[in-house]
Amino acid sequence: MKDIIDFSNILLPFLYIITFVFYSYDFMKGGKRFVNSKRLFLFLTIFFHLFYLLLRTIYFDHPPITNVFEIFTVLAFAISFSYFILELVTDIRGTGPFIIIISIVFQTISSFYIPDLFQVKEVLRNHLLGIHVFTALIGYSAITISAVYGFLYLTLYKDIKLNKFGLIFDRLPSLDVLEKLSFYSAVIGFVLLTWTIIIGIIWLPKAFPKFSYADPKLIGTFAVWVLYGIGLFSKIFGKLQGKKVIILSILGFVIAIISTIITNFLAKSFHSFY
Amino acid sequence: MKLLAVSINHRTAPVELREALHLSDNEVQSYIQKIKGKLFSEGVVISTCNRTEIYGIPVRQDLTHDDIKNTLGNIKSVDYLQPEHFQYYRSDEAIHHLFSLATGIDSLLIGDNQIFKQVKDSFQIAEENGFVGFLMKRIFDSTVKAGKRAITETLISEGAVTVSYAAVQLIEKIFSNLSKKSALVIGAGETGEIAAKHLSERGIGKLAITNRTKERAEKLAGKINAKIIPFEILKEQLYEYDIILSATSAENIILGKEEIKAAMKKRNYNPCVIMDIAVPRDVDPAVKEIDYVFYNDIDSLSIIVQQNLNKRKDQIPKVQNIIEEELKAFINWYKSLDAAPTIKNLRDYFESIRAEEVDKNKNRFSMEDQEKLDIITKRIINKILHHPTVELKKYAESDVDSNEAAMKISIIKELFGIDINNNKET
Numbered sequence: 191m192k193d194i195i196d197f198s199n200i201l202l203p204f205l206y207i208i209t210f211v212f213y214s215y216d217f218m219k220g221g222k223r224f225v226n227s228k229r230l231f232l233f234l235t236i237f238f239h240l241f242y243l244l245l246r247t248i249y250f251d252h253p254p255i256t257n258v259f260e261i262f263t264v265l266a267f268a269i270s271f272s273y274f275i276l277e278l279v280t281d282i283r284g285t286g287p288f289i290i291i292i293s294i295v296f297q298t299i300s301s302f303y304i305p306d307l308f309q310v311k312e313v314l315r316n317h318l319l320g321i322h323v324f325t326a327l328i329g330y331s332a333i334t335i336s337a338v339y340g341f342l343y344l345t346l347y348k349d350i351k352l353n354k355f356g357l358i359f360d361r362l363p364s365l366d367v368l369e370k371l372s373f374y375s376a377v378i379g380f381v382l383l384t385w386t387i388i389i390g391i392i393w394l395p396k397a398f399p400k401f402s403y404a405d406p407k408l409i410g411t412f413a414v415w416v417l418y419g420i421g422l423f424s425k426i427f428g429k430l431q432g433k434k435v436i437i438l439s440i441l442g443f444v445i446a447i448i449s450t451i452i453t454n455f456l457a458k459s460f461h462s463f464y
Numbered sequence: 465m466k467l468l469a470v471s472i473n474h475r476t477a478p479v480e481l482r483e484a485l486h487l488s489d490n491e492v493q494s495y496i497q498k499i500k501g502k503l504f505s506e507g508v509v510i511s512t513c514n515r516t517e518i519y520g521i522p523v524r525q526d527l528t529h530d531d532i533k534n535t536l537g538n539i540k541s542v543d544y545l546q547p548e549h550f551q552y553y554r555s556d557e558a559i560h561h562l563f564s565l566a567t568g569i570d571s572l573l574i575g576d577n578q579i580f581k582q583v584k585d586s587f588q589i590a591e592e593n594g595f596v597g598f599l600m601k602r603i604f605d606s607t608v609k610a611g612k613r614a615i616t617e618t619l620i621s622e623g624a625v626t627v628s629y630a631a632v633q634l635i636e637k638i639f640s641n642l643s644k645k646s647a648l649v650i651g652a653g654e655t656g657e658i659a660a661k662h663l664s665e666r667g668i669g670k671l672a673i674t675n676r677t678k679e680r681a682e683k684l685a686g687k688i689n690a691k692i693i694p695f696e697i698l699k700e701q702l703y704e705y706d707i708i709l710s711a712t713s714a715e716n717i718i719l720g721k722e723e724i725k726a727a728m729k730k731r732n733y734n735p736c737v738i739m740d741i742a743v744p745r746d747v748d749p750a751v752k753e754i755d756y757v758f759y760n761d762i763d764s765l766s767i768i769v770q771q772n773l774n775k776r777k778d779q780i781p782k783v784q785n786i787i788e789e790e791l792k793a794f795i796n797w798y799k800s801l802d803a804a805p806t807i808k809n810l811r812d813y814f815e816s817i818r819a820e821e822v823d824k825n826k827n828r829f830s831m832e833d834q835e836k837l838d839i840i841t842k843r844i845i846n847k848i849l850h851h852p853t854v855e856l857k858k859y860a861e862s863d864v865d866s867n868e869a870a871m872k873i874s875i876i877k878e879l880f881g882i883d884i885n886n887n888k889e890t
Contacts (some may be wrong), residue, residue, distance in 0.1 A: 220619065350637065351752065353764040355771055361636060365735070366640035428732065432756060 191249050192306075198242040203298045205235040206266070210294055213286035217361050225283065232274055232286070239267045239297075250307055255323040257307065257449075262300035266293040268331040275430070276371070285371075286360040288338050322389045326411075329382030329448060333418070336375035337443030340436035343368040347433060369432060373425065376439050380418040386417060395428060410449020417442040467599070468504075468522045469558035470532050471551040473515035474572045481549065484542045487511035489589060491539050498535050503527060506597035508567070508590040508604070512582050514572050519562060521599060559603060560792060563787040566607045567614035568621060575620040575776040580611040596869035602797070610790040617786065620779040623772030628658045629738040630768040631760070632666055635707055638737055638758055646670035648693065648705040651712035652680040655741055656689075659709050664688045672705070674698050676712070699723050703730035709739045710746035717748050724751040741765065800877070801870040803856045808851045809882045810852065814845045852876070 212228035235388075243264065244256045254260035273289040276282075342358075346365055349358050362368065390408070395401045421438035424430035430438075472485055487495060492509045498870045499507070499518070507520020518532065533545045553561045564570040587604045590596045596604065614620050624630040639645050647668050649660040652675035664671060671690040675681035678694070685692045692700050702708065702723065712718065719738075724747070728736060733756045740747040740761045752759035800806075818841045826834045856873070876882070 346637075350634070350758055353760065353767060355768050364636060364640040365638050370640075431733070432735065 191245060195245050195249055197420060198238070198245065199301050199304065200265075202235075202239060202242060202263070203301050205238060206270070206290060206294045206297055206455075209235045210287055210290045211292055217284060217287050220358065220361070222447065229274075229277065229283070229360060232270065232277075232290070236267065236271050236274055239263075239270070243267060252307070255320065255327075256311075257305065259300045259304040260307075261323070261327065262296045263304065264327055265331060266295075266297035266300065268327050269293045269296070272328075272331050272335055273376075276375075280367075280371070282363050282367065282371070284363065285339070285342060287442055288342060289335060292338065309452075316393070318389060318393045319397070322386055322393065325382045325389065326386040329379045329386055332375045332379030332382060333414070333439070333443050333446060336372045336379055338439045339368050339372035339375060340443075341381055343372060343436050344433065344440075369436065372436055372439055373422075376418055376422060376442075380415070380422055383411065383415050383418070387411060407449055407453035409446060410453065414442045414446045416448070417445065429458045446456065466521050466525075467519065467555055467558045467603070468527060469517060469519045469553040469561050470513060470527075470546075471553070471561065472549050473517070473519040473551065473570075474551070476551055477549045478511055481542065481544070482514060482516070483542055483860075485511070485536065485545075485653065486515045487516060487539065489585075489747055492586070492589050493593055495535065495539050496590060496595045498538060500595050503531055503535060504595075506595055506600045508587050508595065508600060510586040511585055512579065516564070517822055519558060519600075519603075520595075521597070550736060556791065556795060559606070560787060561602065562607055563610040563790060566611035567783045567787060569614075569780050569783050569787075573625055574773065575622070575625070575779070577615065577621040580615070583607060584726075585613065598874065603794070606790055606794045610787055613786045613790070614783045618779045618782045620783050622777055623768075623775060625772050625776070627741055627762060627765045627769060628662050630765040630772075631659060631709065631741060632662045632766065634758075634760060634765070635737050635739070635877065636666070636733060637664075639706065643667045643669045645706040646672070646704060647707035647709060648672045648674065648698075648702070649690075649720070650674050650708065650710040650746065651742065652677070652684040653711060655711040656709070657684055659711060659739070659741065660684060660688050663707070663709070664690070672701075676714075690860045694710065699727075702727035706735070707737045707739070708747075709741065711741045712746050714742070714746055715744065717746065718762075719747045719751075720781070721748045721754070724757060726755055728754055728757060739765070767845060798870070801873045803873060806873050806882070807853055807856045810856075810876065810880060811845075811849060813880055813882055814849060818845050820843065 209228070212231050216224040216228050225268065246260075254264055270290060270293040277286065295328050313328050342362055343365060345358055346362050347370060348354075349356065350365070361373075390411075417438055421430065421435045421442070425435045457462055466748055472482065474482065476857075477485075487509065488511075492511055495509055499509075499520075501523065503523060504518070504520030505523055507518060510517045510519070516536075532550070532653055533542075536542065536545070561570070562583075566580050568575045568577060571579050587596065587600075587607075590600070624633040636642070642663070645668060647663050647670070649656050649663070649671070652673055656673075656675075660673060662673065672690065672693045673681045673685045674693040674695050675684075676695050678692070681692050681695075684690070699719070702719070702728075708719075710719070724736075724738070735756045735758065737758045738747055738751060738760070740749075740759065743762055747759065747761075749759065749761060751757050763866045822837060822841055826837065829837055
């Protein structure tokens with residue numbers, strides 16, 4: 191089984207890259223050549239990734255959420271899976287390359303550095319940790335997707351304002367749709383981050399003796415949560431809209447990434463499992 | 465194949481002549497009655513604002529433009545038709561031209577998919593008037609197939625290629641659902657009317673018209689079920705509209721940056737699309753500097769039109785491949801109607817049945833009788849096929865009415881499933 195896990199670990203970045211190539215070719219060339227096959231390939235990649243995650247869980251006797259590189263592979267899966275569902279529901283097929291590339295980055299880093307951990311700390315086997323990490327991962331996937339759609343909104347907005355009618359204009363859905371996709375993804379991300387924070391506040395002080403409210407990841411997550419809260423409520427109450435909400439969403443994503451880097455690779459924190 | 469196509473089109477005749485020759489559906493019907501049996505035994509007449517074309521099996525080989533002119537002259541009084549206004553296509557070339565027409569690559573506006581519908585409608589009129597025979601029916605089927613393939617397999621009809629459609633395309637890149645949006649059309653002239661109709665067709669939620677001359681606004685509003693805004697209070701009402709489409713003949717700017725700025729403030733900076741398709745422009749181009757204002761004038765819309773036309777031109781080789789494939793398929797089908805191969809196929813078919821049955825049952829006979837069985841069954845087959853063979857040979861040797869021969873051969877092939885057998889073998 192270990193050989194299969196190792197082989198899958200090497201294969202996964204390539205599968206995401208091939209899927210990305212399919213989506214990019216379709217984006218660049220248009221036409222109907224890969225309209226359905228690219229979606230099928232994405233499905234197969236996600237299915238294979240799920241199989242890999244299950245194998246890891248069974249073989250190492252814990253879900254792959256106990257260190258940052260395990261979390262990265264789950265994040266890569268969650269982002270592509272969320273996009274796949276979004277594509278099925280909305281039938282908007284032109285934005286795939288911009289999302290899948292993020293899965294490639296997370297999966298490639300994970301494939302390089304993921305450790306073979308048979309023994310994990312007892313605290314990391316707690317089921318509340320599972321829920322905490324699960325909501326955080328899906329929440330971060332949602333805000334990643336929100337940021338990507340936000341970025342695409344800004345690009346299309348600029349192109350239309352400057353009368354640039356190129357590939358972006360041809361292939362992307364309307365500004366309205368991009369704004370909605372970004373907004374709804376942000377709402378999902380915000381709700382899940384709220385749950386993550388609530389569970390964290392209840393459980394973390396009990397589980398970790400070194401718990402601190404000054405922990406960089408806690409501060410970062412809280413900052414992201416506040417930023418999204420301001421953006422979403424301002425939009426709902428009609429105070430902010432369009433570009434401004436989108437910029438807040440992208441800012442939230444950037445802070446989330448910086449917070450992850452600082453917490454996991456630079457700072458010494460109880461929240462760091464690297 | 466004796467098919468002949470006579471075309472007067474945008475390459476051969478000026479617009480006045482094409483307009484003068486344009487036949488309405490009723491006129492096409494009358495024209496068919498005039499030429500049926502006299503000029504063509506069967507055919508189709510296609511008439512649009514850019515062309516009048518007649519396809520058919522001529523009753524005589526020396527048909528000239530004078531014959532067409534004379535018969536057309538009875539319907540349309542056009543005296544100045546000259547030989548150079550006519551293009552003639554014969555046999556395969558005629559089919560090729562018809563396929564080019566149906567796929568939109570022969571149109572003035574490349575990829576125009578209106579022509580495909582017009583071709584289908586023309587065939588329907590011909591059929592209703594008893595002008596479509598065996599061959600034309602098959603030509604029609606192949607034409608429809610080529611047209612459909614061009615639409616589904618290529619991007620020949622994709623993208624807006626007129627300024628007013630480009631405006632709608634751009635609007636739809638900003639707003640996803642026009643039924644929830646409101647639009648104001650300034651100017652009730654021809655351009656304003658076309659734009660308003662496009663918006664109405666796209667299901668705009670609320671449509672209003674304003675014009676300096678109230679009567680013209682009322683006339684257009686009546687046609688498309690729109691609200692009328694008095695021109696005097698236009699600036700006060702601007703903020704209510706998500707889309708402003710201006711197409712007046714005013715000499716000066718009628719909407720300045722400050723007025724749009726004020727309207728945007730009132731609408732809480734909800735996006736607003738301003739399409740200025742007037743020449744000279746109606747709206748100050750500086751409005752594009754305002755956030756959430758998407759301003760486009762005729763020049764920027766022309767960029768979209770030109771890009772789309774270029775993309776359509778790039779698709780022409782793909783469409784030509786489809787035309788070649790369909791033409792080849794049609795010619796193969798037509799060649800299969802030759803009498804000589806049909807005689808051979810028919811005899812082979814009967815012989816195979818005979819041989820199979822003899823082979824199955826020969827053990828019931830003695831060795832001596834088996835030979836007799838073979839001779840007798842062959843004789844029966846020869847006798848059965850004698851008359852059909854003689855008739856088919858007549859078709860092969862005569863050239864008087866090849867269309868009728870083709871039809872009869874086709875029936876024989878269908879009745880005995882000769883094509884099916886051949887396909888199985890290949």
